Amino acid sequence: MPIQYYIYLCLALFSIGIIGVLTRRNAIIVFMCIELMLNAVNLLLVAFSKVHNTMALAGDKTSMAGIEAQLFVFFIMVVAAAEVSVGLAIIVMMYRNVHSVDINFLNRLKN
Amino acid sequence: MSKLVYLVPLFPLLGFLVNGLFRKSLSKQLIGIIGSGAMLASFVVSLLVFFDVKNGGGATVHLFDFIHVGSLVIPFEFLVDPLSSLFLLIITGIGFLIHLYSTAYMHEEEPMHFGRYFAYLNLFVFSMLLLILGANYVIMFIGWEGVGLCSYLLIGFWFKNNNYNAAAKKAFIMNRIGDLGFLLAVFWLIVKLGTVSYASVFAAVSQLSATDITIITTLLFVGAMGKSAQIPLYTWLPDAMAGPTPVSALIHAATMVTAGIYMIARSNILYTMAPATQTLVAVIGLSTAIFAATIALKQNDIKKVLAYSTVSQLGYMFLGLGVGSYTGAVFHVMTHAFFKALLFLGAGSVIHAMHHEQDITKMGGLKSKLPITHITFLLGCLAIAGVPPFSGFFSKDEILMAAYNTNPIFYYVGMGGALLTAFYMFRLYSLTFLGNFRGTAHQQEHLHESPSAMTIPLMVLAFFAVVAGFVGIPELFAPDAHALEHFLAPVFAGSAALTHAHHLEASTEWILMGTATVLILIVILYAVTKFKKYTSTETNTGIAKVLENKWYIDELYDTIIVKPLFWKANFLKNTIEKYVIDGAVNGVGKLVGYGSRQFRLVQSGQVGSYILMMVMAVAFFIIIWFNDNTIMHFIHKIF
Numbered sequence: 001m002p003i004q005y006y007i008y009l010c011l012a013l014f015s016i017g018i019i020g021v022l023t024r025r026n027a028i029i030v031f032m033c034i035e036l037m038l039n040a041v042n043l044l045l046v047a048f049s050k051v052h053n054t055m056a057l058a059g060d061k062t063s064m065a066g067i068e069a070q071l072f073v074f075f076i077m078v079v080a081a082a083e084v085s086v087g088l089a090i091i092v093m094m095y096r097n098v099h100s101v102d103i104n105f106l107n108r109l110k111n
Numbered sequence: 112m113s114k115l116v117y118l119v120p121l122f123p124l125l126g127f128l129v130n131g132l133f134r135k136s137l138s139k140q141l142i143g144i145i146g147s148g149a150m151l152a153s154f155v156v157s158l159l160v161f162f163d164v165k166n167g168g169g170a171t172v173h174l175f176d177f178i179h180v181g182s183l184v185i186p187f188e189f190l191v192d193p194l195s196s197l198f199l200l201i202i203t204g205i206g207f208l209i210h211l212y213s214t215a216y217m218h219e220e221e222p223m224h225f226g227r228y229f230a231y232l233n234l235f236v237f238s239m240l241l242l243i244l245g246a247n248y249v250i251m252f253i254g255w256e257g258v259g260l261c262s263y264l265l266i267g268f269w270f271k272n273n274n275y276n277a278a279a280k281k282a283f284i285m286n287r288i289g290d291l292g293f294l295l296a297v298f299w300l301i302v303k304l305g306t307v308s309y310a311s312v313f314a315a316v317s318q319l320s321a322t323d324i325t326i327i328t329t330l331l332f333v334g335a336m337g338k339s340a341q342i343p344l345y346t347w348l349p350d351a352m353a354g355p356t357p358v359s360a361l362i363h364a365a366t367m368v369t370a371g372i373y374m375i376a377r378s379n380i381l382y383t384m385a386p387a388t389q390t391l392v393a394v395i396g397l398s399t400a401i402f403a404a405t406i407a408l409k410q411n412d413i414k415k416v417l418a419y420s421t422v423s424q425l426g427y428m429f430l431g432l433g434v435g436s437y438t439g440a441v442f443h444v445m446t447h448a449f450f451k452a453l454l455f456l457g458a459g460s461v462i463h464a465m466h467h468e469q470d471i472t473k474m475g476g477l478k479s480k481l482p483i484t485h486i487t488f489l490l491g492c493l494a495i496a497g498v499p500p501f502s503g504f505f506s507k508d509e510i511l512m513a514a515y516n517t518n519p520i521f522y523y524v525g526m527g528g529a530l531l532t533a534f535y536m537f538r539l540y541s542l543t544f545l546g547n548f549r550g551t552a553h554q555q556e557h558l559h560e561s562p563s564a565m566t567i568p569l570m571v572l573a574f575f576a577v578v579a580g581f582v583g584i585p586e587l588f589a590p591d592a593h594a595l596e597h598f599l600a601p602v603f604a605g606s607a608a609l610t611h612a613h614h615l616e617a618s619t620e621w622i623l624m625g626t627a628t629v630l631i632l633i634v635i636l637y638a639v640t641k642f643k644k645y646t647s648t649e650t651n652t653g654i655a656k657v658l659e660n661k662w663y664i665d666e667l668y669d670t671i672i673v674k675p676l677f678w679k680a681n682f683l684k685n686t687i688e689k690y691v692i693d694g695a696v697n698g699v700g701k702l703v704g705y706g707s708r709q710f711r712l713v714q715s716g717q718v719g720s721y722i723l724m725m726v727m728a729v730a731f732f733i734i735i736w737f738n739d740n741t742i743m744h745f746i747h748k749i750f
Contacts, residue, residue, distance in 0.1 A: 022723055103718065 006047035013040035027091050027101040031084075038080055042073050049073075113163050113170040113191040118156045119199055120240040122149040126233035134226025142222070143214035146229030150210045150236065154203040157196070164196040165598065171246050171310070178249070185307060190246035194441065194602040197595075198243045198373055201448045205365040206236045208568035212456050213357040215564035216463060228268060232361065235261035239366035243373060247308040248297045251374065255293060255338065258367045259286040265362075266354040278353035285347035289337015293374075296330035299323070313380050313605060321385070328381050328388040332395075335371025340422050341429060342399045346665055349418040356459030359414060363421040364452035369444050372425070375432045376441050376602075383435065383606040393433025393517070397524055400426025402662070404531035408538070409651060409658040412469050413458045416539045420495065421451055423532060427510055430525060435610055436513030437603045438596045442583045443510055445595075446502035449579050450494040453572035457488035460561040460569065461543060465554055471542040475645070478544040480558040483566045485544050487573035492540045494576040496533035497631055505580035508624060512585070515623065516615060526627055533631045537638035545643045587620050 013036055020033030052066030091101055098105055126149030130142055137145070163169070169191045178185040210232060217228055238257025245251040260283075267279030300307055303323055304315050316324070335341070340348035348368065352359055362368060375382060375392070382389055400423045407419035424447050431440035462469055464481055478485045494501035497508070507529060515522035548555055560566065584592040591597075600607070651659050660666075713724075 018726055022719060022726065025719075 003047060003051050006044065010040045010044040010047075013037070013043070025102050025104055027094065027103050030103060031087055031091065035080065035084065038076070042076055045069050045076075046073050113160055113168045114172055115156060116160050116172055116189050116191050116244065117174060119153045119160065119203065120237050120244065122153040122156075123233040123237040123240065125149060127230050127237060130226050130233065131230035134223055134230065137222070137226060139218070139222050139225050142226045142229050143210075146233055147207060147210040147214060149233055150203060150207040153236070153240070154200075154207045157199040157203045160191060161196045161200050164191060164193055169193070169196070182305060183301065185247060185249045187250060188246035188308070189244040190309060191244070192602055193599050194373070194376060195243050197441065197445065197599070198369070199240065201369075201445055202236060202239050202243065202365045205448055205452045205572070206232075206361065208571055209357050209361050209365065209452065209456070212360075212459070212565050212568045213355070215562045216357055216459055217355060224268075228265075228355070231261055231264045231268070232358070235265065235361060235366055239370070242370055246310070247306075248300065248312075249307050251377075252290075252293060252297060255334070255370060255374075256290065258370060259283060259290065259338070262286070262351065262362055262367055265358040266351045268354050268358065272353075275353035278347075278350040282347040282351050285344045286337045289334045289344055292330040292333025292337070294334075296327045296334065299327050299330065303327075309377065313378075316380055316384060324381055324385045325387050328378070328385040329391065331374060331378060331381075332388060332392055335374055335429075336395070337371075338374075339368045339371030339425050339429070340399075341371070341395050341425065342402060345399060345403065345422050346668065348422055349415055349661070352412070352414040352418055356414065356455060356462060359418070360452045360455035360459070363418070363455060364448040368421065368425055369448070372428045372432065372440055372444050375429075376437050379432075379437045379603055380605040380609075382432065383609050389433050389435065391433070393430050393514070393521060396426045396429025396431075396433055397514075397521055397528075398426070399423065400430060401524055401528040401531070402426075404528045404535065405658055406661045407535040408531060409655055410535075411472050411659075413461065413471050413474075413539065413543065414455075414469055416471070416535060417451070417454055417458055420454075420532060420536065421447075423528060424451070424495070427507060427525065427528070430514055430521065431510035434510075434513045434517040434521065435606065436510055437606065438583075438593075438599050439506065439509035439513055441599060442595050443506035445582075446494070446506040446576070446579050449572055450491045450501075450503060450576040453487060453491040453569060453576050454495065456565070456569055456572065457484050457491060460484040460565050461488075463561055463565070464558050465550060466557065468550060468554060471539060472645070473550045474543045474548070475546040475550075476544070476548040477558070481544075481560050483560060483569060487566075487569040488544065489540060490573045491576055492536045496536050496635060497529055497627070498533075498635070499628055500580065502576055502578065502580035504628075505583050505585065508627075509583060509585060511627070512615060512620060512623070522623070526630075529627065530630055530634050533634045534638045537635045538642050541639050541642035542645055545639070546645055585620075587617060587624075 017033045017035075017037030017040060020036065021030050024030055024033065046069065049066045049069030052069070053063070056063035056065035094105075095101055126146050129145055130137070134142065160168075172189040172191065174187045174189070176184060177187040210229070213228070213232065217225055220228065235258060238254045238261055240254070241257060242251050242254025245254060263279045263283040266282050267276050269275050297307060300312060303319060304312060306312060306315070319327070337344045348362075351362060354362075382392070403419045403422035403426060407416050407423065410416045410419060424443070428440045428443050428447070431437070431443060460481065461474065461477060461484060464477070464484075465474060468474070490501070494503040497504045499505075511522055511525050511529070514525050582593075583595045586593065657663065
């Protein structure tokens with residue numbers, strides 16, 4: 001499959017994520033959109049890694065070039081999972097305090 | 112001996128430094144001794160230099176290079192020749208007498224101001240000596256500016272009186288106008304000849320075109336107009352009376368006002384080659400002579416009369432220069448220095464006795480109370496009026512004869528001025544010394560002759576005012592008896608070679624001289640009889656009122672120059688400064704403040720808007736990235 005398809009897909013996912021973050025006020029949806037952007041990038045990373053590796057294999061059957069990126073992706077997923085747990089915990093605490101998950105409430109922190 | 116000429120200005124400079132720096136710790140007596148002693152030392156050296164020059168000495172003394180830029184070299188040199196050595200004698204000799212006189216005249220001052228006074232006096236004499244001795248126009252200019260500065264300092268010596276400060280400023284500004292002309296002339300010389308030393312300028316004078324010479328001489332004359340108080344820049348000199356009387360004597364007799372005469376006499380060859388300028392000099396000189404004399408007729412301040420008489424006499428000197436009688440002009444400088452110093456110091460003695468009363472209508476009958484002052488003052492009056500055989504007769508006669516030679520009209524107008532001189536001087540004399548006392552009883556009780564420190568200079572000056580004329584006996588009386596002309600001949604040799612003097616018929620000269628003398632004597636008798644019985648204080652009307660108000664020249668200058676200048680300055684201050692300059696400065700500040708206030712609102716605390724802006728910025732840069740690499744290049748360079 002040509003690399004362009006992956007790029008378009010990732011672009012679409014990333015844009016959806018951005019638009020979601022910008023337009024929605026519900027903290028959980030915002031959070032989901034952030035995850036969406038993160039995963040768009042992950043997907044792009046994997047796709048580029050695969051393409052890179054495939055091209056390297058054409059010259060050398062045992063080449064491992066580009067394969068590290070796939071390891072990075074796992075790391076990112078692990079870190080993202082940790083981040084999600086922290087983020088969700090914050091949202092839960094927020095809901096307990098103000099009975100709302102509207103992010104515009106957060107601006108009262110500024111005072 | 113001429114090599115030691117640098118000592119002449121050195122002594123007054125040291126006197127200035129010592130008196131100026133230690134004026135708070137020195138006693139008045141010591142200050143007086145230092146100030147006068149410096150002058151005496153200078154005078155002794157001047158005498159030695161003079162006799163050295165008289166015996167054929169004279170030299171250019173090179174001290175160091177003052178300016179050395181590219182091909183332009185301006186050395187710090189002193190020129191010792193007959194002209195400068197004669198001026199040295201006048202300045203240091205009369206200067207010394209005035210210093211001596213000042214020790215008594217200024218005794219009421221506090222020690223600090225007393226020291227300041229003597230420091231200024233010494234600096235004044237130092238500057239004048241520098242002016243005289245300099246061997247090029249630049250050194251002359253240093254002295255030229257120096258005397259301007261010192262006159263400012265001394266005229267405004269009693270700086271607590273605002274009128275005196277105004278007079279000082281007037282003197283300074285009038286002088287500055289003249290100085291500009293002088294400076295331009297020097298620059299012109301540098302551009303055209305690349306040198307300012309007298310010797311090389313006068314040697315190269317034939318390389319200059321006629322236009323150049325005319326312009327240079329005219330510009331130099333503008334400088335002389337300011338310094339020597341000629342029309343139209345003369346108004347500062349009468350106002351300079353604000354200073355202490357000995358200062359007036361110094362300004363009028365020994366230093367300052369003679370600078371212009373000296374400068375033109377020094378540059379005589381330039382002037383001889385510029386007939387147009389010479390005519391201008393003669394006309395300006397003559398008009399000043401007659402104009403100032405008319406003003407002096409109606410002045411009632413003893414010092415004002417003398418001041419206008421100085422302006423008038425300076426006019427005669429310029430007339431002499433203008434008609435090519437350089438010796439006559441220098442001769443008149445010399446005799447005038449004696450009798451004008453005498454008259455001013457005599458006036459100072461009168462003022463001293465009258466407790467600072469200067470109005471002659473309130474004097475009278477001082478003859479018996481101030482015998483020495485009276486006799487010496489009378490001799491001074493006779494000398495300035497030109498009564499033979501007093502000194503003024505010889506010098507004035509020489510100038511007027513030369514004027515007759517050039518143009519008889521000059522002679523007749525000049526003669527008229529001389530009659531006016533005789534009239535106002537004897538009006539002054541009669542009002543002051545003859546008749547009845549018109550002052551207050553308190554003043555009458557305290558009338559006293561001045562101390563000997565004041566009368567001795569008067570007597571010395573009176574002696575010279577009487578006999579100084581005999582160094583210039585005209586050819587008419589005894590052939591080859593004009594000692595001064597022989598002495599100065601080397602300086603004016605260049606000019607003499609260019610002009611072929613034709614002497615007047617002896618009979619014409621006798622007639623002119625005789626008529627003049629008789630007329631002067633008649634005028635003197637008339638003035639004395641008219642003012643001896645002066646009692647009333649009639650108010651002047653018509654032309655007399657105009658004369659009393661000095662032809663309203665000050666008012667005229669005020670209207671056509673000072674007022675419009677103030678108006679412009681006010682316009683700049685109130686409109687341009689306030690709205691344009693301040694508007695721009697404050698406007699920038701306000702703009703930044705307003706912009707900041709508006710821009711601050713961007714930071715609203717809405718997280719969403721921050722993100723939106725972030726995204727938009729990134730999008731913006733991406734668009735640039737894809738569209739124009741040069742902009743990104745630029746941005747890379749910055750960060």
